[in-house]
Amino acid sequence: MGRKLTVNGAVHDVDVAGDTPLLWVLRDTLGLTGTKYGCGIMACGACTVLVDGAATRTCALPLDAIGEQQQVTTIEGLAGTSRDPVQKAWAELSVAQCGYCQSGMIMSVVALLAEHPDPSDAQIAAGVTNLCRCGTYQQVRRAIRRAAEATRDA
Numbered sequence: 001m002g003r004k005l006t007v008n009g010a011v012h013d014v015d016v017a018g019d020t021p022l023l024w025v026l027r028d029t030l031g032l033t034g035t036k037y038g039c040g041i042m043a044c045g046a047c048t049v050l051v052d053g054a055a056t057r058t059c060a061l062p063l064d065a066i067g068e069q070q071q072v073t074t075i076e077g078l079a080g081t082s083r084d085p086v087q088k089a090w091a092e093l094s095v096a097q098c099g100y101c102q103s104g105m106i107m108s109v110v111a112l113l114a115e116h117p118d119p120s121d122a123q124i125a126a127g128v129t130n131l132c133r134c135g136t137y138q139q140v141r142r143a144i145r146r147a148a149e150a151t152r153d154a
């Protein structure tokens with residue numbers, strides 16, 4: 001039986017089993033392939049999106065856990081929004097190496113900066129626990145600082 005799912009401001013009718021992980025609904029049903037599959041056990045953060053603004057891992061999160069009124073935002077929904085300073089900082093500082101983890105990383109950072117516009121090192125460490133096999137952690141931290149400054153100056 002179908003149900004509604006709101007992603008990046010658009011309401012979709014989706015007809016998939018309620019225990020399907022949200023990640024696969026986004027990628028396979030809606031074609032939003034910017035969100036990646038890494039571990040499948042909620043450990044790496046590659047599959048992170050925003051649900052009502054909160055960073056949320058989706059690889060083992062059943063579709064039924066998302067209410068029809070809730071707002072899901074993926075990396076595709078960020079461009080041109082007030083959250084864009086994060087992606088801008090990422091590009092300016094060439095953060096990505098292979099890039100595979102980076103959309104999930106960026107979504108975690110967007111949620112972090114919404115809660116902590118000028119995050120401390122401890123807040124960054126607690127809020128951005130995504131894993132990066134390329135070891136971009138230093139550049140990620142620089143880009144968080146750049147995005148925070150740009151957001152404050154805007």
Ligand code: FES
Pocket residue numbers: 036037038039040041042043044045046047048057058059060
């Ligand atoms: S793929 Fe979801 S946390 Fe790793």
Ligand code: FES
Pocket residue numbers: 096097098099100101102131132133134135136
């Ligand atoms: S940039 Fe390659 S895994 Fe993070």
